[in-house]
Amino acid sequence: MINRRSFLKAGSALAAFPFALGGFSGTSLAQDGAITDQDRILGDPEAPITIIEYASLTCPHCANFHATAYKDLKKNWIDTGKVRFVYRHMPLDQLATVGSVAAESLDDDNRFFGLITYLFQTQDTWARSQNPLEEMKKIALLAGVSNEQFDAALKDRELIDRVINQAREGAAAFNVNSTPSFVINGKLYNNMSYEDFNEVLEDLS
Structure with missing residues (x-):
């Protein structure tokens, strides 16, 4: 669990960050949740199965997924060309949003x-x-990400909008309301183990 005192200190340091959790503006992703050229994709872009992860960098359940199920999922399904894995931002707080925006500054x-x-x-x-x-x-x-690039990203309205829009459209297109959530070939699943993934993916193969 995130230390509340540390988080409050971070919130104070981020007071000037131009972001509101409820905001939504700028260029939109596809409203139906379709994959676009703004998406971050791992694996074969033509793979027959698509997994979209909606995650927050401050979510301990998301961290647990990446420490456990994600490793086998990547090895057995993504790296073998069977699955196209898409990561989308669903930040739960301002600090997670900052990390997401910094990551989006990487080409x-x-x-x-x-x-x-x-x-x-x-x-x-x-x-x-x-x-x-x-x-x-x-x-x-x-x-x-240099310190200069990091600081510039937090002032980049396009990057900020990209993160905000992914979160808002995840809720609108797939009814995502918690993290981590996964959309597998258009169907929503929540906080799955590797065994859960394997069962669903085997059925789709």
Whole structure:
């Protein structure tokens, strides 16, 4: 669980961040949830099965998914070309939104997924720190996001809108209301184990 005192300190440091959790503006993704060129995709883009993950970087259940089921899912289904995996942002708070926006500043999908994965792996460390924003910046730097790029991303309305829109449209298109949520070939599932994934994917194969 995220330390409340640390989170409140982060909120104070982020007071100038131009984002409201209820906001929604700018260029939209497909309203029906269809894959677009704004999506971050891992695996074969022509794979017959599509998994869309909606996640928040401060969600402990999301971190647990990436530490457990995701590894076998990637090895057995994504890396083998059977599944196209799409990551979409569903930030639960301002700090998660900042991390999402920083990740979106990366042009390369592999580096994007590398940063997202590492943020989940180290969630307990940066989320519980006395200054989670600075710890997040250090991790982003390892993924190739310079401090200047990080700060610029938090002022980039297009990147911010992309994150906001993904969350709002996940709710509108698929009724996503918790994290992690997964849309597999158009059907919504919540917080699945690898065994759950394997059963569904085998049925679709």
